[in-house]
Amino acid sequence: MDQKTPPAEAARLNSAGMQALRAQSFAEAERLFVEAVSHDSAASALWRNVAAARRAQGNDAGELQALEAAIGVDRLDFLAWLRKAELHQRRSEDAKALEAWQAALQLAAQMGEVPPAVDNALSVGRTFVANSMARIASAVEAELQPVQHAMDETEKRRSGAFVDLALGRRRTFFNQCEGLYYPFLPADEFFDRRHFTWMPDIEAATADIREELLSLLADPGDALRPYVRMDSGIPDNKWSSLDHSLDWGACFLWEYGKPNLPVLDRCPKTAAALAALPSAHIPGRSPSAFFSLLKPHTHIPAHTGVTNTRAIIHLPLIVPEGCGFRVGDETREWREGEAFAFDDTIEHEAWNNSDDLRAVLIFDVWNPHLTVAEQELIIRYYTAADATGLNPAN
Structure with missing residues (x-):
């Protein structure tokens, strides 16, 4: 047939x-x-x-x-x-x-x-x-409210993310490291505040730090430079609009483990506040600390950082209305004088939709989930690898 x-x-x-x-x-x-x-x-x-x-x-x-x-x-x-x-x-x-x-x-x-x-x-x-989904959410939230009320900060954030994921209200984000990835660390978007017992101390210095920044900006000289400076020959990409532009400017106090003495000398109270932190000191790599300046109507595109061995801290200094910051699926507003910590190897972005300058002090410390022994191991790894002269910069 x-x-x-x-x-x-x-x-x-x-x-x-x-x-x-x-x-x-x-x-x-x-x-x-x-x-x-x-x-x-x-x-x-x-x-x-x-x-x-x-x-x-x-x-x-x-x-x-x-x-x-x-x-x-x-x-x-x-x-x-x-x-x-x-x-x-x-x-x-x-x-x-x-x-x-x-x-x-x-x-x-x-x-x-x-x-x-x-x-x-x-x-x-x-x-x-x-x-x-709203019906399901209402039933779930009513059932979980007594339990979540008794939870600590970590449990509330983690259980809240679980519920949102189960209800299709959020996405899951993972670490994307441009450099060193340390396995098995939690891929949390924002670190809980309880890990950083020293945060109130640097928050208490906000007014002094802001005053030193404003004095610096009155006559920045070479201290202020574009944050994004791509090498020549790189094709157009998401950073092209910010390349060599002061729309996103930076004044570095420390950069890849090297102190910027002219800026530190002009900002002694900021320098003292940073010196009191439990920063990671790895020659040629960390710490970094800088004033991040975002001009009006500027957007920093979504991106990821170098390594999950660190936590990035933001201390907001000047925050007009219309500014925001997203890490993974969580968006926060900066509040002047209130610091927070996040994992920058999870996709994040920032924006200033206002008509005024936004300024934040940004610096890094160890990822709080690393033990002291692991911190020492990482330092020794870089010391040995860099001594060969063969190790990449990241």
Whole structure:
């Protein structure tokens, strides 16, 4: 037998079925589509047509059987998932409708532009999913509130991230190190404040540090330079708009383990506050400390840092309204005089949407999850590796 005959017959029957469907002869359309499927059961579109004819006759069970057959043939059949979602929602089978709508919306996200009728259907699905997830969230939050109330800072942040992830309200971010990666350290976006018992001390010096910064900016000389300075020959990229631009400027007090004495001499109170910190001292690598200056209407694009062996501290000094900072899935506002610590090997970005300058003191310390023995090991690793003259700078 010619193997092409059955699909050709299936096409003929499908065409006849479509004519019957348009003529509202739904039972005849179903008969023709079912016969077409008998010739080509691996065509998910034919199963969808069977479902359409049964839907027109109010046969929910038959429609569901045909749609599940279509999905059984092709798990990526978007229209089958869409019709299945509509069917379950119509029958008030909310859990099954939620599952089907989520599948349909996920497939739709990969399709780009869709016809208006389909987009209208998807809009219904988005509303259904949003309302369903809100119902789940309300029930979950009411149940968890007594437990979370008794949790410490770490437990609250971690359990909150768990709930948000389970409810689809956040993404998971991982370390992306441009240089040294230390395995098995927690990939936390912001470090809990309890790790840094000295934070109140440097916060208490905020007014003095800000005063020294303003004095420095009145006559910065060579102290102020663009933070982004790409080597020549690098193709255009996300940093090009900031390259050699003072839109994001920096005044370094320490840079890769080397003190910038002219700036330190002009900022003695800042220098003293930094000297009191438990910084990592690795020649040619750390610590670094600088005043970060972001001009109005400037955006620092999302990026990742060099190594997860450190924590980056921000001490906000001048923060007009309209400034923000995101690490991973958590966004925070800077508040003058309130320091925070984060892992810069997790994607982060910053912006100043105001009409005024934003200024932050930025410096690094050890990742608090490293033990003293591990800190010593890292220092010795770099000492030995750098002594060969072969070790990369990062």
